[in-house]
Structure formats: C-alpha cells, structure tokens
Amino acid sequence: MNTAGKGAKKKKQAAAVARAKWQKMQLRGDQRRQVRRSVILTNDNALEVHGIPKLERKAIESLEIEGKMVRLMDSTVDQLRAVEAFKHNQGWKYFRHPSMIMTKAAVKMVNTLKRITDGVEPETVRTVVIGETTCGKSTLLLQAIAAAFLKGWIVLNLPNSIDMVNAGIEYAPVPNTSPVQYQQKTYSALLLTQLATANGPLLSKMQTTMSHPNLTFPYANSTLKRLCDLGAQNNEMAWPIFRAVWAELTKPSPTTPPILYTCDNVNELMKPSAYVDPDLKPIHAHDLLHVAHFMEHLSGAQTLSNGGMVLAAPTASGTSDIPTFSHCLRVIEAQQNGHTTKGWHPYKKADERVIRSLQGVEVLRLNGLDKEEARTILNYYAASGMLRNLVDEKFVAEKWTLAGNGNVGQLEKLTVRTSSAKAPSAYT
Amino acid sequence: MTAEEMVKAGDVSVLQRLRVVPASRAYFSGQPRFTDSLLELEAIQRKYETLPTIPQAQAPRVAWKDIVAFKTDVGANAEPVKVSKYSKIKHILKRLNRIHPALMPQEAADIMNRYKRDIQPHMNAATPGTIDIQGRAAGVGKRKSSSAVAYAVEGEGEVMVNGKPLSLMFSRVHDRETAIWALKATHRVDKYNIFAIVKGGGTTGQAGALTMAIAKALVVHEPALKTSLRAAGCITRDPRTVERKKAGKLKARKMPAWVKR
Numbered sequence: 001m002n003t004a005g006k007g008a009k010k011k012k013q014a015a016a017v018a019r020a021k022w023q024k025m026q027l028r029g030d031q032r033r034q035v036r037r038s039v040i041l042t043n044d045n046a047l048e049v050h051g052i053p054k055l056e057r058k059a060i061e062s063l064e065i066e067g068k069m070v071r072l073m074d075s076t077v078d079q080l081r082a083v084e085a086f087k088h089n090q091g092w093k094y095f096r097h098p099s100m101i102m103t104k105a106a107v108k109m110v111n112t113l114k115r116i117t118d119g120v121e122p123e124t125v126r127t128v129v130i131g132e133t134t135c136g137k138s139t140l141l142l143q144a145i146a147a148a149f150l151k152g153w154i155v156l157n158l159p160n161s162i163d164m165v166n167a168g169i170e171y172a173p174v175p176n177t178s179p180v181q182y183q184q185k186t187y188s189a190l191l192l193t194q195l196a197t198a199n200g201p202l203l204s205k206m207q208t209t210m211s212h213p214n215l216t217f218p219y220a221n222s223t224l225k226r227l228c229d230l231g232a233q234n235n236e237m238a239w240p241i242f243r244a245v246w247a248e249l250t251k252p253s254p255t256t257p258p259i260l261y262t263c264d265n266v267n268e269l270m271k272p273s274a275y276v277d278p279d280l281k282p283i284h285a286h287d288l289l290h291v292a293h294f295m296e297h298l299s300g301a302q303t304l305s306n307g308g309m310v311l312a313a314p315t316a317s318g319t320s321d322i323p324t325f326s327h328c329l330r331v332i333e334a335q336q337n338g339h340t341t342k343g344w345h346p347y348k349k350a351d352e353r354v355i356r357s358l359q360g361v362e363v364l365r366l367n368g369l370d371k372e373e374a375r376t377i378l379n380y381y382a383a384s385g386m387l388r389n390l391v392d393e394k395f396v397a398e399k400w401t402l403a404g405n406g407n408v409g410q411l412e413k414l415t416v417r418t419s420s421a422k423a424p425s426a427y428t
Numbered sequence: 429m430t431a432e433e434m435v436k437a438g439d440v441s442v443l444q445r446l447r448v449v450p451a452s453r454a455y456f457s458g459q460p461r462f463t464d465s466l467l468e469l470e471a472i473q474r475k476y477e478t479l480p481t482i483p484q485a486q487a488p489r490v491a492w493k494d495i496v497a498f499k500t501d502v503g504a505n506a507e508p509v510k511v512s513k514y515s516k517i518k519h520i521l522k523r524l525n526r527i528h529p530a531l532m533p534q535e536a537a538d539i540m541n542r543y544k545r546d547i548q549p550h551m552n553a554a555t556p557g558t559i560d561i562q563g564r565a566a567g568v569g570k571r572k573s574s575s576a577v578a579y580a581v582e583g584e585g586e587v588m589v590n591g592k593p594l595s596l597m598f599s600r601v602h603d604r605e606t607a608i609w610a611l612k613a614t615h616r617v618d619k620y621n622i623f624a625i626v627k628g629g630g631t632t633g634q635a636g637a638l639t640m641a642i643a644k645a646l647v648v649h650e651p652a653l654k655t656s657l658r659a660a661g662c663i664t665r666d667p668r669t670v671e672r673k674k675a676g677k678l679k680a681r682k683m684p685a686w687v688k689r
Contacts, residue, residue, distance in 0.1 A: 132596060368593075371584065371618075397618035401585045401611075402604045404595025414601060 039086045040093035041077065047385040048096050057150045061114070066107045067373055069380050071099040072146060079149045082198035084159030085142045087264075091412045095384050101377050101408075103136070105366055106143045113147050113309065116258055122307035126298055128266070128358070129313040130329055131366030134409020137313040138264050140366060144311055148260040153308070154199050154249055156191065158263040158294060163187075165273035165285045173277075174289065182275065183289045188238035189231060191290065195245065196228035202257065203228060208248055214240040224248055239289060246293075252305040259308035263294050267314035270325040270354045286353045295357040312361075324351040325358070333363045368406025371396060377408065378415060387415045461502045462509045469520040472536055479533075481526040489550040490525055492518055492543055501542075517543070557648035564623075565648035569640025571666055574629030578641035580649060583621030585611075589638065590625060603635035610643035613660035614653050620646070640665065 024032055053059055055070040072080070077098055080086060092098050102110075116123050129137045141157075148155050163169065164187060174181045196203065204225035212219065215237075219227060224245050231241030249259060263269070269291045272282035285291045296302040297310045304310075314325070327344055334341040344350055369377065375396045381387035389395055403410035434442045452467060454460030493501065495514045521543050524536050559565045564579045587608060589597040598604045611617045622642055626634045643662035647654050657663050671680035678684055 132593070394615070394617070397585050398608075398612060401587055401608055401617055402594060402601065404593030405586050405588075407593065407595050410595045418601075 037088050039081070039088050041081075041086065041098045042092075043094055043096060045385075046094060046096045047383065049099070049380060049383040052099055052380075055146060055150070060110050060147055060150055063107065065102045066104065067102065067376060069099050069101050069376060071097050076146050076149055079155075079198045080142060080146060083145060083155055083157040083194050085145045085157055085262075087138055090139065091409075091416060094386050094412075094416050099380065100139060100143065101369070101373055101380075102143070103140075103369065103373055105136075105140055105364065109140060109144045110147045113144065113151055113153070113260075116307045116309060117151055117153075119307060122252070122258070122303075122305060124297075124300070124303045124308055124310065126300060126310045126361045127312070127364050128298075128329060128332075128361050129311065129364045129366060130333070131316065132404070132407065133316040134407055134413075135316075135366045135368060136408045137316075137366055139408075141262050141264055141311060141313055144309070145260060145262060148258075148309075149198070152202065153258050153260050154195075154202060155260045155262070156195060158191075158290065159194070161263055161265045162268040164288060164291060165268055165271075165275070167274035171275050171283075171288070179287065180277065181287050181289055181292065182283055183239050185235040185238050187290055188242050189233075189235050192228045192231040192238055192242055192245070196225055196232060200225055203245075206248065206256070208244070209253075210244075210247055210251060212240070212244040212247065215244055216240075219244070250302075250305045256306045258306055259304050260311065261294065261297055261304070261308065262311040263298075264313050265315045265320075266298075266312035267320050267322050267325050269294070270322045270351070270357070284353060286357065295353075298361060299357045300360050322351075322354065323348070324354040328355055328358045329363055332358065332361065333365060336363060368404065369400075369408055369411070370406060371400055374400045374403075374406050374411060377411060381412075381415050389415075462507055462513065465502060466513075466517055466520075469517060469524075469539065472539055473520050473523060476524070476527060476533055476536055479531050480528045482528055484522070484526060487522075487526045488529070490521075490540070491545045491548055491550060492521055493545050497545070498543070557644070559648060565645045567641045567644025567646070567648065569637045569642070569644060569665075571636030571640065572629045572633030572669055574626060574633035574637040576624055576626040576634065576637035576641040578622055578624040578638060578645045580620045580622055580642065580645035582619065582649075585618040586621045588623050598631060598635060600631065603631050606632075606635040607638040608642065609639045609660065610646055610657060610662040613662065614646065614650075614656055616646065616650075616653075620649070636666065 024035065027035060049069075052069050052071045053065065054073050055065075055076065056073065059065050059070065086092060086098075100106075112125055116125060129140055131137050145155050145157060158164070164184065169184050169186045171182045171184050174183050204223045206224045207221050208219055208224070208227070217230075217237075227241050227245055231238040231245075249256060269285045271285060273285045273288065275283040275288070277283050286295055294310075294312075297304070298312060314320070314329075324344075327350070330341050375391065378387065378391045378396055378399065382389070382391050399411055399414050400406050403414055429437075431442045431446055450456070452460070452463070454463040454467065495509065495511055498514060498517070499507070499509055521540060524540055527533075527536060557565055557567065562581070564581045567578050567580070569576045569578065587594045589607070594604045594607065598607065605612070608617060608622075611620065611622075622645075624638055624641060626637055626641075628634075629637070639662050643657045643660075647657065647663075654663065673680055
C-alpha cells in the first residue's frame, strides 16, 4: 500500500516536471530567458513572520540589528530591483517578504558606510568580498546597496557582469584609442536606466555644473535625471552621457552624496572576453569601456571625490577560476593576516591587468554563520512554515555541521529546499 | 596371597587361569603416542584434582593447538587420531587451565605450555589510542577502497575534510550525513571538531571511511561510547568490496549474450 502510494507520487511529480518543460518549450528564446532569470520575491503560501523589524534608516544607525532578521521596505525593494541586486537563484521566492539576517559582516559593512558618510575627508574604500559558494557574498553586496540607498548614497551596480563579456550585446571600437577600447552602447543605456530609476529622486535634485564637450545637445542646467533618461532612450549618446553624469557625480562638492559602485561575479571580468578584434583575437575584458571604468575605480586609479565605496565579489564556482585573480586575492588576504603564501608559478604568465586592477584593495572573507545566527535564520524558516522540524539546539548543531560549518546557502538547501522533511531516525 | 605375589614368588600356575591385562592402554596400539599423551595428562589431572579452581570465564584465554599441529608436534602423523579423541585432551587442558593461578603447579603449567599454540592471538591487545598534548585523538577507517584518518578534538562541531568544509567535500547531503553519523548517533555533533584526511575510492566510500575513522577517534575520547557506536554500525569494517572479474564473463557475473553458432 505504502509503496504503491510512493509510486503514484513519483509519477505525479514526473508528470508535473514534464508539463513544466513542455510549457517552457512553448516560449521563445528571450521569453525563456526571462522566465529563467525572473526574480520572485514573495511566496503567498509562506506564513507571515511577525516581529521582524523593517530595515529603515533608523535601524541602520543603531547596532541592535546585529544577528537579527530584518525585512526590506517596499521602497528599498523597488530600488534593489532597479539595480538588479536580487539574483534569481537566491531563496527569496520561498518567503512571504524579502528578509535577511544582519550578520557581523553586514553590520561591519553598514558601519563602514556610516564612517564614510560621517567622515570629514572623503574616503574611497575598495573591497573584494570572498568566500566559498553560497556563503552570502551576493547577499552582503545587496545589504550594502540597501544600506547605501537608505543613507542617501548614489548606487551604481553592474548587473549580470557575465553578460558584458559573453558577446551577447553589440560592441564597437572607440575611435582614436590606443590600445583600442570597445564600447557597448546598449549596456551603457541599461546602466543609465538603472541610475535614473534607482537614484531618481537624488539625481533630479542635481543639475549639471560642468562643461561636457562630448555632449552634442544643449544640456546646461538640466538635471542629471534628465540626462540619464536621455541616454537611456538614445543608445548612441549613452556612453558620453554616462561619462558626463559620472563627472558631475564625482566632482568635489559638499552637497553630492557618496557613491557605492558594485559589481558581482567580478571574476568574469578578469579574463579575455568572448568578443574578438578584427584579427579574431579575443578582446580582454578590461578593454571594454564599462569594465575598464569599474577597474579604474577598483584599482584606485580613479577615486570617488565625494567619498564612497567600490565593492566587488567573485563567484566561487570552480569553473570560473581565474589563476591570476585567485592568486592575487590569496596574496592580499595573507598580507592582511600577516601570513606568507606561495609565489606565482615561475613559468606561467600572469595577467598584468588583473594584478593592476587589484592593487591596494581590501579583501573581506565571509565565513559561515555562527551557531546563534544559524539558529535565528532556522527559526525564521520555521516561522515561515517552510521548515517543519522543532528548532532546538541539537537540530541547529546538526544542520550547522552538515551545512559545512554554517554556510547559509547550504542551511537553506538542507532545510527549506529539501522536498521532504527527514523522518527522525532510530538514534535521535 | 594375591596373584601378583604368587607370580613374584615363582608360582606361575596362576597365569593359566588369569587373563593378563597391560597396565597402559597404549600396549594395544602400533604407535601409542596419542594415548601416552592422554594418559600423562590424565595422571596430572588426577594428581591436582583437589586444587581450588576459578570459573571458566575468569580463566586466562588460551589458544590450544589444533589436531593437525598436535599430530605434527608429537610425531603422531601415522597414527589415526580422531577429532573426538583429541577433544578429550583439550577437555583436560581446559580443566587444568582452571586451577587457581596462584596455586598453579609448575608441572601443570609446563605441560599446558606444550599444548599452547606458538602465537596467542588473545595476547595481542590493540594498542589503546591516546589523546595527544593538543587534545587530539586519531582514528583510522576504511570502506570500499577509501581510507580515512580523522582527528577529533573537543570543540563545537566544525568538520574539515581534506581542508574543505563538509559541504564542499560532499555535494550529496546523504554522504555528509554518513560522514558524521558516528557523532550524530551518540549525540556528540556539537561536542567535537573533526579534522580528517581521506584518500582513494569514490564519494560513498570516502563518506563511509570517515564514519569509521570518526567513530574510532571518538572511542579514544570516550571509551564507553564503543557499544552504542557498534550498535550504530560504525565500528565494524564493511568487508564488501568490488567483486573481481572472471575469465569467460563480461563482468564479475555477467555472461556474454547467447549467439546462434
């Protein structure tokens, strides 16, 4: 009886999978990509969790949020959506509202933002967040972006950095550049759309004060929001307008807010791209204008005159390993900790441009959650109705160890993403 | 006057109506070595029968020679000695072994030594594991063709295998659960930190080898856990390994397809 029931359940599941596959087949290529990459931030079947504070400006200022769950405000969610800070493979779709745990690293990040905001002298902090897969690097970036929005910063995020280099969008050489640089007009327009949508209220208060010889239309005294909108509509003008807006934002001024410039999956930008030059040789990613722009800021060649933060995080997926990049990060981390590491392989060629782009950056290693934090997040899963076990010390300890010493993505995989709850075994 | 005294006195007429019986049963066999041995033992047993004994369970464990070794040693190879006969010898030896050790006569000890195997497996006690100065205890485990060494130290449940956390080492959750099964079965998941090196085989084998290695390391810290770990199946090495391929077969058992001539 029991086995027959199981078989029927399996058949049903298989049928559902087949149906979903068939439905996907009916979509066009771009529609399928849209479905695949769609970010779902709510789950109507999950329970509402009461007593979770909202992530407001006031909450950020106080230190009471450390180690607690916080819920993103709707306005912040809209801004985060605009800069594409949510990733489709993060577990937002399992819960009623987008909420997250404020880990020690997140609080440290918020404090750094606070220090930069309150500082007398403008300061540019350059950080690369590293850690094993699903340890929360992208979420930490998201938390930094959310905090920056709440603090009234300008945020520019390079979304889906792999899209910049996988030859999916048109490119063209920039005339009179040596070595030749390549522009991606669609991408520039995309970034301007993002700037205008996410930072609209701030940019509409700021007007052009400088002269921009590259702009071929009357722009005097127009707001930066207007400029962004123009560039977003006109691909041809997008890059000059982006430069102009950036120049305005980085002009030393007491009224201009600090900037948060972030890039996730940054290791995709640390190698030759899929684009080719007229000799059919691969174009290095750093020869693409927007990548070069980010790298200038990451390497400290350009500073943010009104203060700010350049934040990058690589993917820890083994397939994306860039030897020079990983080596540089290892060396920097070792130097920070006062250790020594092995030198570079004497007969292998290192990518000089990657080394230059990481000069002087700070490396922030993310470790797993501690037991208290793990307990908080498991309690949240249980309160959302997505985890049906009793969350006690034993349960937390076991899941913490199984999740590779508190890896947050693994904790979610073990509890929320499993199809069936584990039956208690004879020895528990 | 007894018949014996009469013969001694020179009167042999008595022998005509008496059947002479030899003193030793060995008189009737071609090579009386087995019987001699048995008689010798019987004599000693009789001699020390009154000495106090200890229960069988408390007597020192001894591995006696088997019948083949006995026959070789006493040169009784030509002699048909049945197993059931030899068990009489063993029975006496076991009885002698039960004499209180404090009162064990030299004569009995000497004769028992002659029947002991050269190698006494019961004397080979496993070297007990030790906890080193840093508080680490090591354990070794094997499964299929994997072997693991695990070091357990008191801690809060961190596990590193080959320098990697469990989640990176085993992508399959079932394997992770197998690896820490020894800790879970004894409710010690958050009591120890484990550092392990595992080599050879595949993921299943490596996880299984870790179970055993961690269990062995755990036993060093807490010997009382051995029983429950054995019940949980962590102590005994799983002897199943891949079966060898045979000639004439495609794999170990698979036969080639039948072909019509």
